[in-house]
Amino acid sequence: MNFKKAIVIYKKEMLELFRDKRTLFTTIILPVILYPLLFVGFSAIMSRQVDVLEKRGATIAFQDSLSFRTPETLAIRDSIYEDLKKIENFSIIPAPPAMEKLYQEGEIDAIVTVKDSLNVLQEPVLIVSIRYDGSGEKGMMVYHKLENRLLETSQKITAQRLEALHIDQQTLKPLEIKPIDTSTAEKKMGSVLGAMLPYLMILLLITGASVVAADLVAGEKERQTLETLLVSSVSRGEIVLGKYLTIVTMAMVNVVINLVSISFSIQYMLSQTGLDLEGIQMPINSFLILLLAMIPLATLFAAILLSISTFSRNMKEARTYEQPIMIIAMLLGMVSFLPTIEINNVLALAPIINIALLFKAVLIGNYQLSHLLLTIGSTLVLDVIAIWITVKLFNTESVLFRTQEEGGKIKIKNKRTFFSPFYGIVYFCLALVALYYLGGKWQTADLVNGLIQSELILILFPVLIVLRLGKYKPAEILRLNPPKAKELAIIPFIAISASTIVSIIAQVINHIFPFPQEYIEAMSRIFTQDISFWELFIVIALIPGICEEILFRGFLMRFFEQKHFWYPIITTAILFAVFHLDPFRFLPVLLLGILLGYLAMRTGSIVNSMFFHIINNTLAVVITTFGEQNWMKIFIQDGENLKYWVILPAIFIFIISMKVFNKITVSKEVQL
Amino acid sequence: MIKVQSLVKEFIQKDGTSFRAVDEVTFDASNNEIVCLLGVNGAGKTTTMRILSTIFKPDSGKAEVEGYDVVTEADKVRENLGFLSGDTGLYQRLTPREFITYFGRLYGVPEGMIEHRIREMSEILDMNEFLDKKIEFLSSGMKQKVSIARSIIHNPPVMIFDEPTAGLDILTSRNIVSFIRDCRNQGKCVLFSTHIMREAERLADRIVMIHKGRVLKQGSLVEMREETNLSDLDDIFIYYINQANGELKVAANEF
């Protein structure tokens, strides 16, 4: 490895990027103009709005419906009336005849009514009710002004009464509460920024990286310049390093420029609105640590996006593959918004989440060096893996010279247009909405029947109807092909080992983000029903296994089958995970979805994936039904959780059975 | 010096079957010599040259450039080889000078030497006028000259040009052709490909005819004319194709 050559490549890439007007505009010029315009414009509009609102007048109708017209109550009523009149720009009028109509039409902004009633001691008290429309800014403003004024009046009367009784006002205040807030201004600002800034930085890092990543390798393939680079005397490692440094730089530049522009704009905006600037200084020290902590993340994104760019045939494809990565990164980055989650030694190992939480800790001002080091270390490990993959890809002829028409293209005669990703997503969304509303309703009414109805009526039938309307052959489209005996024989091994691994992953997630209690109750509602094991098996394992496989691996996967072998599998798995509407189980379901898709694609038969699905769900039924029994105690703790050691034999069995599976099946990639 | 022995390259096709783009190709080219790979579209010329340039790995057979094996000593091969592939792109936002300098640095040529080479080559290839314009504004002939200069900035002993004059006008192609001849006269080993018989005729010391991945015939033009009694290279080419087909038929009949 000759670093000098990597630097030559790096310099040339940077030179080219800065000659590209589009890159220059999006990474530098846009942020520099955008935020000032946005913030300053916004603050100008805001302060004008507040001004206008403050000065705006209002018409208030005043009436009384007193039943005891004692001189005392009448006097208080009058003093209220007089006091209200003192509010600037407000005109207080006695209740006019058509008051209700005027109020509805907005001619009158509020109605103040003085009533009386008896308190527990049978003494008369006055009640002042304010009718107002709290949905608008104006209604709220009117209410607050009236309320403040009435409180003053009330205090005045209290004071008078105490004086009449010769009681010192201090008697009513035996205690005084005096808050002494020890948090520094920096810390306060940190906790506000701590929630937002990490997310923003992750967002900026990945967008900055993605702007250039697609161009750097996939773009070179598209413009046919990659070959000239490959034949010159640089090693693949040097090429990868040079390009990787370019992406890291652009990601960092993007963050720094955006943040600087944002902070200047915010400071300007605050100084304009005359707010106290004292407590709102950018914590500069922590800012520097942030930049430091950002480097590993920038390198991780760079490495991942570079491998995608290398793998893709052209820029368009690279952009398509980048999208899921960006979405996942942003979702993970959102942990910084969760108030209760703080970084610990385990979370410091979770990619992206660790950086988001570390940023947050740094901004609040209490981070530990061990977390910083763990975060940087674990991210660097991933970095190295991603770079290693990229160099590998760079040494793979078939990846570097994939042409447009290569790859496992799968054609369905004449009907291709319907089976496109667009319609796939549309269908999925419709099914999801139906399930959420109708299915939810049915299940609240009657859980067991609701579940069965949802699966049959919302998941299975629509697919059959669509296929019928389109005159497709269901068996062909849905891959309802008979499986081979040897495939069916190996599936239980894969299913049991994979389910075990995934359950343990779910348990670890549960350990890190404890599920809310209501959630656990809602989830286990089905198991507390008074039904037998076999009924549970049918409701939880058999029917969902069949119906969901028909929808996902049978039907929906068809919509995405035009690109790479893994593309439909992964897209469908993501939809499958979203379909469960359950953030806590997203990752486990996603992993199962990928495996299910692989089994179906590889064997060309969804009977195999149904079989897997049924076994997987049956295991859950078995554990909850028999979890308390003695013979289960070997694997089970607390009656429901797997013991962690079982993951070792599970991984072993999984690897062996997948090897066997791959051996006994031929890739159907091209044959379909 | 180039040595190619029983070279085979297979590609996997869409239907999963493999086919041989290069099938047992054997030839060599020595220093001080221009050898032409002649063949119709899809004959396997580019693929052969890409194996020589270390981009593709052969499935079997052996190839050497300046005595270095293309698989086991790929680094050495790249140092000693200038390779211009048929449809190369250029970095549009650089100027020819920056572009050539970039590759000079990648080859590890000292800065002073790079400048010297650029001056020298732009004199011969007539590039002075556009040396500092952005590449995106150049014509295809200008770009081709820049590409040639880029490929041999490190003054390699072996040069491979894949269809160096495709799509260029006669003035530009003559310029390039005479440049290639100069290189040979300086003692370089030049391998170039074309499907234009005239060019092969004019430039090549020896011709290697390739058809459907196999070598049909190799030798100098004089030898070929003597053997076939034909004068036009087009006719000679067709003659050998027919001969090969005939042999195949005979072979099939015998079977």
Ligand SMILES: Nc1ncnc2c1ncn2[C@@H]1O[C@H](COP(=O)(O)OP(=O)(O)OP(=O)(O)O)[C@@H](O)[C@H]1O
């Ligand atoms: N990366 C590749 N993947 C699959 N097939 C390829 C690849 N590159 C070339 N081929 C195939 O190999 C065969 C030989 O191609 P090659 O480019 O070597 O021909 P050529 O002689 O250079 O033709 P031309 O005169 O058109 O440039 C063609 O059938 C082509 O389709």
Ligand SMILES: [Mg+2]
């Ligand atoms: Mg070619």
